[in-house]
Amino acid sequence: MIVIETISIYKPKSLSDALEFLDKHAPDVKPIAGGTELLLLIRDKKIKPPKYLLDLNPLKKTLSYVKVEGGVVKIGALTSIYDLSQTILHSDKRYAGFVDVWEKFGTMALRFEATIGGNLNAATQYSDYITLLLAFDANVKLESVKGVRELKLSEYIVDKRKTALNPNELLVEVSFKEPPAESSSSFIKFDRREILIAGIVTEATYLHLEDDVIKDVRIAFDMVSGKRIPARAVKTEEFLRGKRFSSEVVEEAAEKILPSEMTRVTDWWATAEYRLEMSKVSLKRGLKLAYERIRGE
Amino acid sequence: MSKPDYVEIVEEIFYKTKEKKTEEFKYVGKDVVRWDAISKISGQPVYTADLLRFIKNPVFVYSVRAKYAHARIKGLDVSDALKYPGVLAVLTARDIPGINDVGYVIPDQPLIADRKVRFIGDTVALVVAESLENAREAGELVSVDYEPLKVYLDPLEIIDPETLQEKPHELIHDERGSDILTRYKIRVGDVEKAFKEAAVVVENKYETPFQEHAYIEPEAAIAIPEADGGVTIYAKTQCPFDTRKAVANVLGLPFNMVRVIAPALGGGFGGAEDVGNEIAAKAALAAIRFKRPAVLLHTREESIIGHTKRHRTISWYRHAASRDGTLLGVEAKIILDKGAYASLGPFVAWRAVVHSTGPYKVRNAKVDVVAVYTNKIPGGAFRGFGNPQVTFPVERQMDILAEELGMDPVEFRLKNILRNGDRTVHGQLLDHGVGLEEAIKKAVELSGWYEKRRLYASLKGPVRRGIGIAIFYHGNSIGAEGADYSSVSVIIQRDGSIVFRTGLTDMGQGAIQGLINILAEVLGVPPHYIKVELADTSATPDAGPTVASRSTAMGGNATLVAAYKLRKRLDQLAASLLGCKSPDDVVIEAPKVYCRDDPSHTITWRELVEQAFWKGVPLQEFGYYRAPPAEWDEETGTGAPYFTYTYGAIVSDVEVDLETGLVRVKEATTVYDIGRVVNRTGAELHAIGGYIQGMGYALMEDLYYDSEGRLLNTNLSTYHIPTALDTPEKFNVYFVEAGYYHAPFGAKGLGEPSIVAIAPSIANAVANALRSREANKLVSKHPLTPDYVYSIIKKAGVKP
Amino acid sequence: MVKVSLTVNGVKYDLDVPPTERLLDTLRNRLGISSVKEGCGRGECGSCIVLVNGNPVHSCLTLTSRLDGAEVTTLEGLAPQGKLHAIQVAFIEARGVQCGFCTPGFIMITKALLDRVKEPSEKEIRRWLSSVLCRCGSYPLYFEAVKRAAKYIKEGKIYFDEKEVREKYHLKVLAR
Known part of the structure; x- marks a missing residue:
């Protein structure tokens, strides 16, 4: 068998050793942690195989x-x-x-x-x-x-x-x-099946209440607008901040404010329209879930 | 004309045991631990790729695939690929010594494309190298000069759905002169009159998706050159005899120089039919050429683009009924999206037309089924084989009709179903067990149908529940597709142990266990005396293909015949040894053998076998069974297409989230009339496993192509199949046993039937949950993805 | 090449492997351990799951070169020679085995689960077993198998004599 091997692996002795190796060989080196993503990228030829893999396992401790x-x-x-x-x-x-x-x-x-x-x-x-x-x-x-x-x-x-x-x-x-005591968080993700999914949309909520007033809130989606990377829905946050938590406020945030800052993408899995609708639903559900968690319901 | 002896044997045993309850059998209908269960929980079975560790000095074969979905090949340059380290050769169409074709039913599919490519997945060259990595890398260096042609992804670009005539277009199969592969029809009664007289007419367009088999074992083949110029091939194939034929044709060798062995198979579901031929032929080509073992292993991605799928369909159905709920007539047009090659498409289309009106009394019918080529991965065999695609629209139509008539879906069905003594739409008299009514009633009872229908209608809030029923029938075996025969051999060894051989394969479905149970029951030996050999074209008798839910009935009959003949001989001998009044008085309860009236006086099974050896009583028997030829009139679609039918009723209980359109199945009830349960564990696993696979088909599975014909979901994270977390909370499984006189103890098949009516039962449950007449009509395709269901909710204005 | 010292099913191996060789290939091609199956090569199907230092991992996404000093357990090493593990026996009794290709993955993920949770809930069983795809659809019977295995282990019945299991189960009628 003729093996064409181009990648070498380096096992650092310490963090500083790893950093030195990186410094010396960058950009021809890719640190590898779990490897669940990197190895597939190499396999699928989505990235050029690096000259070196820097094994991060020795730094686990x-x-x-x-x-x-x-x-x-x-x-x-x-x-x-x-x-x-x-x-x-x-x-x-x-x-x-x-x-x-x-x-x-x-x-x-x-x-x-x-x-x-x-x-x-x-x-x-x-x-x-x-x-x-x-x-x-x-x-x-x-x-x-x-x-x-x-x-x-x-x-x-x-x-x-x-x-x-x-x-x-x-x-x-x-x-x-560290979030304050009167706070909680939630994450919403769903798709055709329960697991091993990308999620039609994903949404994360952080909510901090004082009495029933929204002292602080942060909302992130898998994408909001423009780039296909996770981002915060800042206008929606601003709208919610300082308001008394109620289903009407949540409804307004989801139906009126969120669409004003969100542009979704149609691809072969789902349409932009559906994704936008589901973003609204996720926002409502995420806020409600975080609220219930704070209230201990 | 007198009946062949094998028919008489099957009938004799059927009538002798007709009244016997299944519980009273010793092995038939029992939970016998599978012959391979212990090796499987130990990880020991040898699947094709596992053989690699026994292979020395192999070459590896990699398929270079087309980059265009439709293009002419103007030239091919392999020189760079040949220079790549480890590469031994790049084989093209010119290197095929025999016939360059692996078409299953008609010769329309080159093994290696020469003139043109018809889908992204067509093989244009084979790289043979010292390692798989070398072969793959070199494959990228094969340069093909293509002249791209217009890509057809939608069959409606090729056929006019109104007239069903072919539209002018750039032919995919120019050598055939048409891209209509095949047409079938039913013309019965007076449809026009039926619709004129109807009180209610329901009409709708339906779509069903492609389905990927997603067996967990990707395809693999290992070919070993033999000293005599022949070749032995181990391959993932569910039909080794068909594979042998394909390989022999490609190599230009007589059949007896090609030996195909099917080792353990990690799932088949119909998908391991023609791809088995392709991979075996590719590996064999390299093995013969280099006189070295040749190995071909598919990755998951190659598997998905490289093997056939369940055909997608588009259909238009019209049903007419009278005010009292009697079905008056059916009119249907069904288009099969064929993909690039025929594969088993002609047979799939035929099964579709046969089942196109469902298990109902239909006197007036006009049905057309047309299979149309497109530039996609070919449709082929998949569990159900055309029947799920027609059962979905029929069963949706039944629910819509019931609503229009103000009837409960169960009552409406009971009014129209086929019963014993009725004739099918084809005019076939159902002269034996039709357990459909009993199946429906049992499913209704087990699922709590009426209570749930009431309860769910009153639920409030965004999460709704719904319950739906679907029924079906499914012709056993291959019907008019070809000669329908089966054979086995049983060899009793000197020590009393038994070798059982058949060309039927086990792809995991476990039908072989049913044959073991039958053999044990008739011979009177415990099943563990029996050893099953692998299907092997040089060692096991040809039993026809392992398809079409035919193993239990057809293989079972052949087993029954062999066992019966052996038993007769041994009874005779035992009677003389023991002094029984007649051979019929001999009781074999191995290891004990005695006369019925004197159980204390025994000889052992081993002694009996030893005596048979010395006294010249043959201990080997060959069992053969051939089904009567099916009748089919091409012009009218009448006759007797299948010798018997499996019936069933499925009830699904679902939850629908009105805000997201998300559907989850909570409870499933499956009741099947399988004539007689011979292998209880296997039957239940099908009832459950078939449901789960059908649920995937109903809710999540589909193939997505870009505009150039490139498949987008080529792995198991983008092609969704159900996981443990998607499994319904509860299954209710029950079997009706309305026996068939030409089957072993009356047993019929369940492999395919277990998926046929799952999707419509789920769709009907979803429609029920939406509680809207408008929505009921809109549920017209699957998969019922969340966005699709959400769009129905919005369009129909369903409010929480 | 990278020198790796690896213990697989209790046996120590000193190997020289290419840096990017997958544990799956090491096990199958170098050590002849074939219960480890490749169904997708991407951590999706779970048929290649083995235990590394007690943790379930996809051997198709694990580089052998990173495992110096590690202990690997495959289905072959679940029980001592001549014995079968309670989980294996439970899988026979639960009647779920069909094509068998995914079965090693299910048994290994069950081992990882029962090593951590003595009496898993139905939800936990489903969550852990969702690591492995079964197209034959044996899931409900495998849930049952996990419950049976947990019971055996709780009763201290961890290993069964393989010969006795064969006697008792091979092609024998199971009582309901």
Whole structure:
């Protein structure tokens, strides 16, 4: 058998070793975490095979964690989706949106392989943790031999399959401000079948109430307008902020405000019209779910 | 003319056991653990690709496929591909020693396209290399000079639906001079009069989608050159004898130089019919050429673009009924979207026309079925074979008619169904068990039909429930498609163990277990005495194709005949050894053999076999059965198309989300009249598994093409099939046993029937949930995707 | 080539593999372990699921070169030589086996589930089993198999003598 092998794999001894390797070989190197996305991109010839794969498994001990420190929730980029499910993110009602994403996330086996960092770096409409974390107004921490920089997740995801990550940088952490007690979150996704789906639309809600007044709200969709990447529905948020939570307000936000900022796309799976209608339904359901969760219903 | 002995045997056993309850049999109708269950839970069965570990020094074969859906091939340059490391050859149409054709029913499909390509998936060259990776990479370097032609994706661009005449267009099959593959019709009674006299006429257009088999094992073939110039092929094929014929034609070899063995198959559902021939021929071509084992393995994507699908259909139905709910007449036009090649299309179209009026008393009918070529992946065989495509519109029409008449859908059906002594639309007298009425009544009872109809009508809120019924009949075996025969051989070994051989394959469906149960029951030996050999063209007798729900009835009859003859001989011998009054008094309950009136005086089965050996009583038997030829008049669509029919009634209970259009099945009730249950586990697995596959067909499965004819959903994340999470919460399964006298203990087939009426039962349930006369008419196609159902909700103005 | 030391079903192997070789290919082509099936190569069908350090993974999406020091368990290694695991016996008793191509994947995901949850709910069973696609549609019978297996394990019946299982079940009539 004649094997044509062009890719080499590097196993770093430490984070700094990994960063040095990256710095030395960028852009001919691709870090590999779970590999569930990258290997398919290579297989499908959607990306040029890199010269090197940088194996991130040796950094698991350093970069797999969920911790709440100084009012900030920090998630290590190499935390697997399954590991996320074993943390506070799946037991505290404020983070209930994480449970919702999990329920619809690929197969069980994929949840052991895929990592949160990998999901963000895939940078597609279907990277559900981007949509969710946009609702948490998350930041990403990028590290290179030169140092560390932080970016808003919304700035990090530039376009379909395009992030602000420099070739010599590694995504090491995603973080967001610990939400207040009177808050919760939700994530809505559905399709023809229950699992192994892209979702006709996906929607994430973060809601903070004071009495019944919407103190803060953030809403993200798999896309809002223009680019096919997750984004916030800012006008809808603005409309809702400060208002008393009621079904009338929710109705108005969904039927009047959301369509004014949303443009959907028709493709072979579903029409733009239907997707827009479903975005409205998802918004209503997402808000209601988050509300009920805060109220403990 | 006297009956052949095999018919007499089958009849004798049927009438002898007619009144016997299924519970009273020893093995027939019992939950016998499958012959391969223990090896399967250990991961041991050898599927074709698993053989690779026993193969030394193989070459790999990769199919270079067309990049255009319709184009003339002007030239082909393989020089770059040949330079690629590890490449041994690039084979083109010129390298085929025999006939370059693998068409199943008619010779319209080259193995390697030479003159033109007709869909994106057509093979234009085969790369043979030292590794699969080498072959694939080199495949990209094969350069084909195409002259693109107009691509036809919609059959209505080719045929006028009004006149059913072919429109002028750039022919896909210019060599045939027409892109109408085949036409069938029914002309019975006076349709015009029936419609004139009707109180109610219901008319609608219907569409059913393509369906991908999505068996979990992708296709694989391994060909091993033999010293005598022949070739042995292991391949994923459900019909090894058909595969042998195709390979022999391609190689220009006599049949006996080509040996095809079907190892364990990871699902077939009809899909492993013609693709088995293609992959086997491709591998064999390379094996013969290089005198090395040749391996062909499909990826999932190659599987999806490289094998046939269930035909898509567009149909127009008109039904007439009198005020009292009597069906008066049916008029229908049905167009099969054929895709690029005939495959089994002519037979599919024929089965569609036969079943096109459903299991009802219809005296006046005018039906036309036309199969039209397009530039898509060919339609072929898929469980149900044309019947699901006509049962959907018929059963939707029945529900609409019932609503128009103000009748309950069950009552309306009961008024019109076929019963024993009735004649089918084709004029065939149903002279034996028709368990349809009983099936409907049982399904109604098990599903709680009337209570749920009432309850669901009163539900409020955005999430509705609905319950729907659909019924069907399904002709067993191949009918007028060809000679319908089956054979097995049974060889009792010196130690009393038994070897069972048949050319019928197991693709997972487990029909072989039914044959084991029959053999054990007749011989009087426990099933574990029996070992089943793989279907192998050089070692097992040709039993006809493993298709059309024919294994249990046809294979069962052949098994019954062999077992009966052996048993007769052994009874005779045992009677003389034991001193029984007559051979009929011999009881075989292996290991014990005794006379009925003296159970204490026994010999063992092994002793009996040993005596047979010494006394010259043959211990081998060949069982053969041939069905009477089917009758079919091409001009009128009358005759006796199938020797018997399986009947069934399905009730689906669904939830519909009015805000999203999302449909989920909550409970399923399936009742089938299968004559006699011979293999209970297998029957139940079909009742459940067929439902789940049918639910996929109803709710989520379809193929999507871009405007150039490129399939867009080529993997299992974009081609949705049901998962564990989509499985209904509850199944109610029941079997009616209205026996057929020319079948083993009366048993009929269930493989295909188990999918036929699932989609319409779900569609009827969805229509019921929407509670709107307008919506009822709009539910006219599937899959019932959320956006489609949502559009119906909006159009009909259904409000929560 | 990458040097990898790997324990598969309790046996240690020192391998030299190309960096991008999939665990699926290593198991099937180098080690002759054929219960691991390739149905899609993309982590969609679940037929290639094996346990790596106790976690269920798609062997088609796992690079062997990254598994130095790992422990891999396939269906062949579920029970000691001559024994069958309770899950396997439960799968026989539940009568769900049809074509069998997906069965190894189902058994492995069941193992991963029961290693973590002793008495899984119907919902949990469905969620875990949704990792594997079965086109024959045996799902409801496989749910039943998982429940039976959980019961056996709870009762401490983890391994069964293979010969006895054959005696008891091979082509034998099952009582309802």
